[in-house]
Amino acid sequence: xxxxxxxxxxxxxxxxxxxxxxxxxxxxxxxxxxxxxxxDRKENKVKFSSVTISGSNAILYKEVETATLYLPVNxxxxxxxxxxxxxxxxxxITVSYSQxxxxxxxxxGAFTYYNxxxxxxxxFPEGSIKxxxxxxxxxxxxxxxxxxxxxxx
Amino acid sequence: MSQxxxxxxxxxxxxxxxxxxxxVLTACGQDSTFVEPADTIKNKYLPSGLRIGTDVISxxxxxxxxxxxxxxxxxxxxxxxxxxxxxxxxxxRSEALSNGTYQNDGTYxxxxxxxxxxxxxxxxNMFFLGIRYGQSxxxxxxxxxxxxxNFGDFQKSVTTxxxxxxWIELTSGLRVKIWKGFWMGYTARLKxxxxxxxxxxxxxxxxxxxxxxDKSTYWGFNYQVFWRxxxxxxx
Numbered sequence: 001x002x003x004x005x006x007x008x009x010x011x012x013x014x015x016x017x018x019x020x021x022x023x024x025x026x027x028x029x030x031x032x033x034x035x036x037x038x039x040d041r042k043e044n045k046v047k048f049s050s051v052t053i054s055g056s057n058a059i060l061y062k063e064v065e066t067a068t069l070y071l072p073v074n075x076x077x078x079x080x081x082x083x084x085x086x087x088x089x090x091x092x093i094t095v096s097y098s099q100x101x102x103x104x105x106x107x108x109g110a111f112t113y114y115n116x117x118x119x120x121x122x123x124f125p126e127g128s129i130k131x132x133x134x135x136x137x138x139x140x141x142x143x144x145x146x147x148x149x150x151x152x153x
Numbered sequence: 154m155s156q157x158x159x160x161x162x163x164x165x166x167x168x169x170x171x172x173x174x175x176x177v178l179t180a181c182g183q184d185s186t187f188v189e190p191a192d193t194i195k196n197k198y199l200p201s202g203l204r205i206g207t208d209v210i211s212x213x214x215x216x217x218x219x220x221x222x223x224x225x226x227x228x229x230x231x232x233x234x235x236x237x238x239x240x241x242x243x244x245x246r247s248e249a250l251s252n253g254t255y256q257n258d259g260t261y262x263x264x265x266x267x268x269x270x271x272x273x274x275x276x277x278n279m280f281f282l283g284i285r286y287g288q289s290x291x292x293x294x295x296x297x298x299x300x301x302x303n304f305g306d307f308q309k310s311v312t313t314x315x316x317x318x319x320w321i322e323l324t325s326g327l328r329v330k331i332w333k334g335f336w337m338g339y340t341a342r343l344k345x346x347x348x349x350x351x352x353x354x355x356x357x358x359x360x361x362x363x364x365x366x367d368k369s370t371y372w373g374f375n376y377q378v379f380w381r382x383x384x385x386x387x388x
Contacts, residue, residue: 072304101356
């Protein structure tokens with residue numbers, strides 16, 4: 001018993017020394033949008049001709065077929081509009097969000113976290129788009145993103 | 154397990170438990186075996202002196218260019234075996250981040266009580282355990298840059314003023330009389346339960362008097378020098 005108490009005491013004591021912190025950065029400005037079938041909520045690959053973003057000239061997903069979109073929100077604005085062109089259709093999604101600066105550690109630097117994600121406007125019919133996680137997060141160990149939005153086709 | 158081994162373990166634990174009991178009884182029940190006159194008991198709790206000091210480590214750290222500038226004043230006053238302890242300090246940190254700079258500047262205080270476990274010492278040298286409540290008021294300035302492949306380069310600056318931080322500490326240490334009114338000692342601190350006021354747009358990084366805000370426990374250490382101003386002679 002004594003050795004366990006000593007071990008616990010030593011662990012608590014040494015835990016105070018590790019103040020450098022690991023550079024496990026979960027911050028991202030990518031919003032994950034999953035595309036699912038309306039009937040049974042299964043993965044639904046859609047062929048996009050392009051995806052454009054307000055505040056940027058970048059064209060994403062040019063002639064790409066995918067069931068998951070990673071859409072970057074604008075760090076310089078509090079809202080971003082995405083225009084999705086697919087199968088001769090154009091749909092838009094506008095999201096708003098708040099930003100929070102956080103120092104991870106001196107060696108890692110500071111990063112922006114995006115919280116309070118909200119769907120403020122969309123041309124998708126009601127019930128065919130749903131917001132899940134309101135934080136934009138990226139797990140560096142599993143390379144997984146938070147499930148932010150689902151769109152049902 | 155043999156009978157002898159079992160006996161050894163039992164003796165070991167009996168000794169340990171007895172030792173703890175003796176320690177607790179020494180702490181809680183000293184002088185309980187005889188009744189003192191009422192005026193002696195009353196006088197016992199009258200303060201005999203005020204000890205004022207400073208933290209030497211803070212001064213050395215400030216001078217060594219360790220991105221830190223601060224000082225701390227400590228004071229305690231005795232009520233028999235109990236001491237009221239008050240600390241007040243200043244803390245400014247400046248860090249060069251890999252993608253920017255971080256600065257904070259503020260003041261803090263701690264207030265709490267210590268219990269002296271060396272009451273029989275004629276000089277009132279003390280080994281103590283104690284508890285503190287800590288609170289700080291501070292400003293933070295954070296500037297950082299980053300590049301987004303779709304939106305270009307960004308420089309963000311966030312300044313937050315009048316942030317309040319608070320925490321709890323368990324303390325332990327020594328105070329030793331060196332010469333006349335000159336005392337030296339140390340205080341080890343286990344700080345925990347940090348909380349900060351709401352800071353929209355930024356997560357506080359470093360709380361003056363505590364340390365990294367994201368650490369639920371933190372260790373602190375002060376090496377202190379004191380001057381004791383006596384009020385009355387010790388019994």
